[in-house]
Amino acid sequence: MRARDEMLTAVRAAKPAALPRPDLAAVSRFARAENLVAVFAESARLAGASVLLTTRGGVDAFVDSASKPNERRVSMLDVDGVHHDATADDFANTDLFVCEGVIGVAETGAVWLPLSRLRHRAALFLATNVIIVLEQSRIVNNVHDAYAAIDVAEEECGVFVAGPSKTADIEQMLVIGAHGPKALTVLLVEG
Amino acid sequence: MIVDHASAAEKFNANPERVTWHDATLWYAREKRDRAAAEVPEWETLRELASAIKEHTLSHLDEYLVMFERAAIANGAIVHWARNADEHNAIVHGILHSAGARRLVKSKSMLTEECHLNPYLEARGIDVVDTDLGERIVQLRREPPSHIVAPAIHLKREDIAETFVEHLGTEPGVHDPLVLVGAARVHLRERFLAAQAGLTGVNFAIAETGGIVVCTNEGNADLGVAVPPIHIASMGIEKLVPGPAELAVFLRLLARSGTGQRATVYTTHVHRPVRGQHFHIVLVDNGRTTQLGRTDFWRSLKCIRCGACMNTCPVYRRSGGHAYGSTVPGPIGSVLTPGIDLQKYAALPFASTLCGSCTAVCPVKIDLDAQLYRWRQVVTKAGHTGRMKRTLASVGGKLLAHPTLLAGAGRVARVVSRIFPQTLTNRFAGAWTKHREAPEPSPQSFRAWYAANRRGKK
Numbered sequence: 001m002r003a004r005d006e007m008l009t010a011v012r013a014a015k016p017a018a019l020p021r022p023d024l025a026a027v028s029r030f031a032r033a034e035n036l037v038a039v040f041a042e043s044a045r046l047a048g049a050s051v052l053l054t055t056r057g058g059v060d061a062f063v064d065s066a067s068k069p070n071e072r073r074v075s076m077l078d079v080d081g082v083h084h085d086a087t088a089d090d091f092a093n094t095d096l097f098v099c100e101g102v103i104g105v106a107e108t109g110a111v112w113l114p115l116s117r118l119r120h121r122a123a124l125f126l127a128t129n130v131i132i133v134l135e136q137s138r139i140v141n142n143v144h145d146a147y148a149a150i151d152v153a154e155e156e157c158g159v160f161v162a163g164p165s166k167t168a169d170i171e172q173m174l175v176i177g178a179h180g181p182k183a184l185t186v187l188l189v190e191g
Numbered sequence: 192m193i194v195d196h197a198s199a200a201e202k203f204n205a206n207p208e209r210v211t212w213h214d215a216t217l218w219y220a221r222e223k224r225d226r227a228a229a230e231v232p233e234w235e236t237l238r239e240l241a242s243a244i245k246e247h248t249l250s251h252l253d254e255y256l257v258m259f260e261r262a263a264i265a266n267g268a269i270v271h272w273a274r275n276a277d278e279h280n281a282i283v284h285g286i287l288h289s290a291g292a293r294r295l296v297k298s299k300s301m302l303t304e305e306c307h308l309n310p311y312l313e314a315r316g317i318d319v320v321d322t323d324l325g326e327r328i329v330q331l332r333r334e335p336p337s338h339i340v341a342p343a344i345h346l347k348r349e350d351i352a353e354t355f356v357e358h359l360g361t362e363p364g365v366h367d368p369l370v371l372v373g374a375a376r377v378h379l380r381e382r383f384l385a386a387q388a389g390l391t392g393v394n395f396a397i398a399e400t401g402g403i404v405v406c407t408n409e410g411n412a413d414l415g416v417a418v419p420p421i422h423i424a425s426m427g428i429e430k431l432v433p434g435p436a437e438l439a440v441f442l443r444l445l446a447r448s449g450t451g452q453r454a455t456v457y458t459t460h461v462h463r464p465v466r467g468q469h470f471h472i473v474l475v476d477n478g479r480t481t482q483l484g485r486t487d488f489w490r491s492l493k494c495i496r497c498g499a500c501m502n503t504c505p506v507y508r509r510s511g512g513h514a515y516g517s518t519v520p521g522p523i524g525s526v527l528t529p530g531i532d533l534q535k536y537a538a539l540p541f542a543s544t545l546c547g548s549c550t551a552v553c554p555v556k557i558d559l560d561a562q563l564y565r566w567r568q569v570v571t572k573a574g575h576t577g578r579m580k581r582t583l584a585s586v587g588g589k590l591l592a593h594p595t596l597l598a599g600a601g602r603v604a605r606v607v608s609r610i611f612p613q614t615l616t617n618r619f620a621g622a623w624t625k626h627r628e629a630p631e632p633s634p635q636s637f638r639a640w641y642a643a644n645r646r647g648k649k
């Protein structure tokens with residue numbers, strides 16, 4: 001407690017004169033994309049994702065085509081897809097992980113995935129290949145709209161994900177598949 | 192040890208090809224930043240807002256810290272306060288020790304570099320693995336990072352290949368980044384799955400909701416906290432933003448400014464521990480409050496560590512991050528470090544051309560060049576400048592104050608630089624001229640040219 005009180009006292013003594021909290025009304029007047037689906041697809045592809053426009057009915061067929069029969073697939077779309085007590089080890093050798101996003105952000109190509117959509121937070125990162133299903137109507141214009149649409153604190157944790165994992169730490173050369181998935185597909189479904 | 196930026200940079204400049212590569216690679220990052228910024232019509236408004244939000248938050252920092260703490264505790268996090276690096280390190284070690292955890296995976300955190308956490312923990316028997324690829328590379332080489340976003344930017348693939356042959360058992364002569372990243376992936380995945388605790392840095396902390404936000408491209412921070420039962424998040428107290436609406440402003444600026452991406456691959460939010468996990472947040476001061484109290488320099492605390500000022504800085508690009516001898520190099524490093532140890536870092540405010548490029552790109556509008564200039568006054572007053580810089584500065588001051596003296600000096604300079612070879616004149620002009628040719632001296636002074644060409648014209 002001493003450290004806390006000392007730090008707060010020091011901050012109180014040091015802080016500059018009070019400045020007002022900026023009015024964020026301006027963000028509602030920022031440019032809006034005409035075609036949110038098209039801009040989302042462009043942003044997600046720039047981030048290294050594959051993007052496919054399809055229907056609800058087309059999802060299963062795509063998921064089937066994305067993994068071989070002998071590969072390990074975990075799908076949150078199946079009713080009993082993942083056991084409630086799944087551990088990281090259960091996901092460690094997963095070839096394909098399938099889940100559904102809450103919203104998408106046209107500006108960045110990112111999809112919001114709170115923990116409940118993943119069951120285990122490692123699921124999204126341990127699988128080699130990830131497919132995210134997203135309803136086209138759930139795409140918002142920009143990051144401001146995204147935070148207005150979600151409650152960041154609703155669940156234990158949540159992540160905006162834009163594309164497969166990547167690194168440029170060796171000579172700034174972009175390599176896809178650093179620690180997480182080596183491929184990420186967003187299926188934009190109608191409805 | 193006192194940092195001598197010029198001599199350290201000379202070492203880096205021993206290999207001109209490498210310097211040229213380093214320079215061009217960072218400039219490429221700057222160009223990507225420009226393209227990304229140009230895509231956003233409201234870019235300048237975002238910068239204004241980001242700056243104003245940070246200034247507001249810093250001017251109410253005590254209230255926001257208390258608000259954050261209250262929300263975080265209500266969320267089930269355990270909040271710790273550390274006045275300095277030692278306290279931070281002791282807190283982290285205490286958490287690990289009482290849980291019996293000996294294997295820690297760590298994602299990028301400049302704060303833990305600043306606190307020298309790794310050696311502290313290693314000396315106490317903890318196995319620390321940095322999991323950001325660039326950080327892992329420099330950790331294996333026992334070097335500090337040379338850039339806050341790209342820690343291994345000073346290395347070429349051959350250097351990294353050599354390190355991997357030694358530590359990861361890759362084939363000698365294999366330099367392909369794809370293969371090297373693949374080897375690191377396998378090596379680090381084992382470490383993730385065996386880890387007993389994960390430590391992350393914090394890009395932003397949300398006061399209203401008590402949550403933390405971490406931005407990465409590799410996914411290493413997520414893996415590091417998803418597997419082990421302990422998550423420790425270490426953050427400087429300046430990382431706070433009021434609420435999620437403010438957070439959005441910064442997220443639009445951060446990746447675009449740093450790497451030219453529209454967003455980092457992962458923007459991870461942690462609010463509560465998942466079942467069976469412990470979530471610790473360590474709030475660290477370590478000199479930040481002192482900086483907050485400096486009228487001329489408190490705005491440096493607005494920094495969101497995007498790296499743009501390094502990428503654009505002509506001195507950083509040509510001297511390398513290690514020349515700064517500080518955790519955070521480049522323009523922002525040269526503004527932060529003199530406040531920590533004025534004598535040790537006295538040279539850094541001078542490692543700048545004051546061209547203002549840093550200020551022009553900074554997403555939170557820190558007046559970096561003006562702060563560097565102000566630190567020069569402080570350093571000079573404290574008597575920490577070398578004799579050469581002092582003489583030059585005082586001669587320069589006299590010349591500028593007397594138009595006739597200045598005109599005469601210009602005449603002398605034009606004659607001298609024509610008569611003597613450049614190697615000789617450069618010897619008196621310091622480190623800046625080492626790899627530079629001065630332009631041909633003009634036969635005419637600017638005054639003469641102006642009198643002949645412009646006077647009286649519109």
Ligand code: SF4
Nearest residue numbers: 494495497498500553
């Ligand atoms: S000072 Fe500005 S440009 Fe430099 S790292 Fe910080 S936020 Fe980025």
